[in-house]
Amino acid sequence: MRTEPAVHAAAPVRNGRPWPRWPLPAAGAADALLDVLHSDRWSIASPYGGRPTREQRFAAEFADYLGARHCIPTASGTAALMTALEACGVGAGDEVIVPALSWAASASTVLGVNAVPVFADVDPHTLCLDPAAAEAAVTPATKAIVVVHLYSALADLDALRGVADRHGLALIEDSAQAHGAAYRGRKAGTLGDIGTFSMHHTKVLTSGEGGAAVTDDPVLARRIEHLRADGRARAARPPAIGMPELVETGELTGSNRCLSEFQSALLSAQLPELDTLNAVRRGNARLLDGLLSGLGLRPQQTSPGTTARTYFGYAVRLPREEDPSGPTAAEVGAAVTAELGLHVRPVYAPLYESPLYGPATRRRFSLGPGHLERLDPGRYDLPGARRAAGSWLTFHHSALLGDAADMQDIAEAFRRVLARPHARAA
Known part of the structure; x- marks a missing residue:
């Protein structure tokens, strides 16, 4: 049997010297949080106060940064993935191809919409989903492919887009670990039908918890908006002061997966860095x-x-x-x-x-x-x-x-x- 490596006689290389801290609060982060604290609005469901929510502002900033038409912030990367799956029509009994090497949410989100995760193998050099393995996993029950950009690598989006198009599948880009990466000059998250992001404590853009879904498709964007706000959507025109800004449209049942105003303000402060x-x-x-x-x-x-x-x-x-x-x-x-x-x-x-x-x-x-x-x-x-x-x-x-x-x-x-x-x- 194996034993642990022998203890080195010399002092450790680092010998207690600290590593850089994370997260690093950006300049203006504290002021942004205080501004929300003393405002009349801590949630997008709060009564309208006469100006855009911090969530709206961050959504516009992040969409502009990525080059996407629509950004819908969510409570977590998991929430972003689940709403993306449902927006693409994934439901009970459908199969979704996911990489076999990833964080648990790649599978649990598929379970969460009552679908079946189908694991496909990864490329030995990038550790990302192998396009050939993904195509081999397609069956008549397959509805979508979720591609994960893992650690520091981007997956082969040309090949995976080809697989999705040949079989009429939705391609969801999990960019939780790829904020700011680019593929052929386009930001990660903007090459699939929907891109999803996590703003968890560990991520390179963080508000402690949080997420976002981005898309160029207005129909998918509206579905995600309903799915993350209990079936409500923002009114086409601002309401009177003190009235709700979210409208109960009756279009689609959803759940509460909204990002708070504190998190949105923090992300707006962090994004420029x-x-x-x-x-x-x-x-x-x-x-x-x-x-x-x-x-x-x-x-x-x-x-x-x-x-x-x-x-x-x-x-x-x-x-x-x-x-x-x-x-x-x-x-x-x-x-x-x-x-x-x-x-x-x-x-x-x-x-x-x-x-x-x-x-x-x-x-x-x-x-x-x-x-x-x-x-x-x-x-x-x-x-x-x-x-x-x-x-x-x-x-x-x-x-x-x-x-x-x-x-x-x-x-x-x-x-x-x-x-x-x-x-x-x-």
Whole structure:
């Protein structure tokens, strides 16, 4: 059996020195929050106060930044994905193709609209959905493809758009980890029928919690607007002061998945700094790519159409395939974490093995005979996702907001750990 890597006799590389903090409040963030606090409106459902809501303002700013016609803020990235799926007509019994390597929400949101997530394998270089695997997973029950831009890579949108168009499927772009990235000059999130974003605490644009859906299609935008506001939509004209601005149209039943005015104001303050921070991460990632490649590690690649890269996480592959007897990703990650005081961990487990994906744990997903069998994760064993989980490591983008010396520390920690003897017992 394997043992943990031997403890290095020298002091840790980092030895307690701190890493850059995250989140970083932007200039004006505190004033923006105070402005909402002392206003007469904390929610878009509050009575009309004579001026646009902060949510409206952020929606316009984010749509302009992305080059999208419509932006509908939501309470979370999960809410954005669920409303996007339903807006595209996904419902009970439909199949949705999702990448096997992703965060749990890629599958749980499909479950949440009573549909069936179908896992497809990932590209071994980008870790994003493999277009050939996606096409092979299409059946007569398939309604949509959800493509996830993972860690720092953009998926092959040319090929995936082709798959969706050939089979008449909706293409939903999960850009929760790709704020500001671009594909052939267009911002991530604007190349599918709908793009979704998360503004969770960990993301490169954050309000603690929050999300957004974007689209160029006015019909889809109106459906999402209803789905996230209990079936209500903003009135075509401003109402009288003190009256509700949301109208009960009766068009579509929804749920309350609205972004608060505090979160919207915070996002408006943070958005102008996004590109500057992304550029810092990008520059440090290029430096780190060179340093780690020199140690025999392989940094994550992105698809050829990428014209601007965003780093939610830095991901690197260990030389496990060349030396299967070497330490596992979990072992190396734990040792590098001890050297750096920075959480370096394996990439996501395959979704069908994730403890966060358990359809049988909730009765609401038992829709009838045979449905739970269609959801059974035991149906899958995808080699690309399995190999990735055992040989790739990642760490949070905040470390990339440091300087060249910080990148040298990361490389030195990997050098030390990979150079150690790793005991094996029969």
